Amino acid sequence: MEDENEAFYRDLPKVELHAHLNGSVSVPTMERLIARKPHLNVQHSMTAIHKGQRRTLDECFHMFRIIHQLIDSEEDLFMVTKDVVKEYALDGVKYLELRSTPREEKHTGPYWVMLIWSILAAICYRTAEVLLEKRFLVAIDRRNGPEVAMETVKMAEDFMLSSDGLVVGLDLSGDPTVGHCRDLMPALQKARSAGLKLALHLSEVPTQREETELLLTLPPDRIGHGTFLHPEVGGSQALVDAVRQGNIPLELCLTSNVKGQTVPSYEKHHFQYWYRLGHPCVLCADDKGVFGTDLSQEYQLAASTFGLSQEAVWTLSEQAIGCIFAPESVKQELKQKWADLRPFVNGVSNAEDPLFV
Numbered sequence: 001m002e003d004e005n006e007a008f009y010r011d012l013p014k015v016e017l018h019a020h021l022n023g024s025v026s027v028p029t030m031e032r033l034i035a036r037k038p039h040l041n042v043q044h045s046m047t048a049i050h051k052g053q054r055r056t057l058d059e060c061f062h063m064f065r066i067i068h069q070l071i072d073s074e075e076d077l078f079m080v081t082k083d084v085v086k087e088y089a090l091d092g093v094k095y096l097e098l099r100s101t102p103r104e105e106k107h108t109g110p111y112w113v114m115l116i117w118s119i120l121a122a123i124c125y126r127t128a129e130v131l132l133e134k135r136f137l138v139a140i141d142r143r144n145g146p147e148v149a150m151e152t153v154k155m156a157e158d159f160m161l162s163s164d165g166l167v168v169g170l171d172l173s174g175d176p177t178v179g180h181c182r183d184l185m186p187a188l189q190k191a192r193s194a195g196l197k198l199a200l201h202l203s204e205v206p207t208q209r210e211e212t213e214l215l216l217t218l219p220p221d222r223i224g225h226g227t228f229l230h231p232e233v234g235g236s237q238a239l240v241d242a243v244r245q246g247n248i249p250l251e252l253c254l255t256s257n258v259k260g261q262t263v264p265s266y267e268k269h270h271f272q273y274w275y276r277l278g279h280p281c282v283l284c285a286d287d288k289g290v291f292g293t294d295l296s297q298e299y300q301l302a303a304s305t306f307g308l309s310q311e312a313v314w315t316l317s318e319q320a321i322g323c324i325f326a327p328e329s330v331k332q333e334l335k336q337k338w339a340d341l342r343p344f345v346n347g348v349s350n351a352e353d354p355l356f357v
């Protein structure tokens with residue numbers, strides 16, 4: 001049975017800004033995918049890192065390759081997207097920015113166009129009981145090089161103009177040890193001048209300092225991870241200053257970084273560093289399927305690790321609204337939703353509320 005503490009984190013209204021679609025597939029959905037493709041001989045341990053386990057980042061990227069084999073038709077994609085959105089809704093997420101990389105599959109033709117449209121169609125899905133505001137970021141996998149990056153940007157631009165506000169930005173992700181961002185700058189600059197918001201994975205591994213300096217000149221609208229920005233871990237004060245001066249929010253994914261071994265433990269996570277500075281930090285799940293987590297659990301872990309009160313946790317989730325890519329009117333609606341829900345979330349409720357006396 002769920003304890004009171006867990007209920008607080010689930011009921012807490014939340015914003016998810018860093019979720020890779022194909023990394024977010026839950027165990028039940030993965031079971032159905034595996035059953036559909038028995039010839040691939042995939043075991044669960046090949047697509048998710050279970051409790052207490054860790055993997056290298058390299059092994060994580062190998063997992064994505066297996067997951068991509070399991071999700072290679074419009075039907076698979078539709079199921080996955082629908083399930084992921086529903087799971088986020090049931091986890092108390094009120095605003096979700098989902099991201100995914102366009103892909104070309106041999107037997108499905110120009111797959112990436114179809115992929116994006118399937119996703120857009122699928123994320124119109126709403127559970128009856130919970131309304132969830134959704135947006136989409138088109139992802140560039142850095143492994144695919146500058147030409148694909150440029151094509152992806154063009155596609156994202158088209159979708160931004162034709163998706164009725166659903167496509168809001170661009171993500172840069174993929175194995176941080178492959179390629180160099182210098183080659184991707186023209187694509188990223190083009191995206192920026194077209195009005196796409198930029199959420200860039202940055203300083204995810206220690207060797208990216210030069211790339212980070214370059215990417216910060218764009219500048220990005222949000223930073224994914226930023227694990228090695230600060231001087232204590234080999235970054236620099238100049239990088240920290242640039243991020244602070246630009247007031248660029250950080251998307252922080254505790255379990256992802258611990259299980260992917262880019263940080264040694266929850267206690268040593270850079271959340272602490274940035275939170276203490278009062279810098280905008282948004283807790284995110286990254287790949288809730290691969291890392292076996294969900295956003296409620298991430299909030300709970302941050303609170304228990306860093307001693308945050310429930311009041312502080314509420315403030316943290318509310319401040320994330322300021323970092324979304326949807327327009328101001330959506331921010332206002334979400335702020336109102338938070339205010340409406342506040343009396344009903346135990347722990348931060350006022351005592352007069354009849355539900356909790």
Ligand SMILES: CNc1ncnc2c1ncn2[C@@H]1O[C@H](COP(=O)(O)O)[C@@H](O)[C@H]1O
Pocket residue numbers: 020021022023060064065099100101139141173174175176201204256260286287
């Ligand atoms: C763990 N840290 C990470 N660092 C960098 N990129 C990551 C990532 N986690 C996921 N991705 C990116 O997201 C893709 C899977 O979702 P989509 O197929 O796009 O929906 C991965 O192939 C990788 O490019």
Ligand SMILES: [Zn+2]
Pocket residue numbers: 018020173201224286
């Ligand atoms: Zn990520």
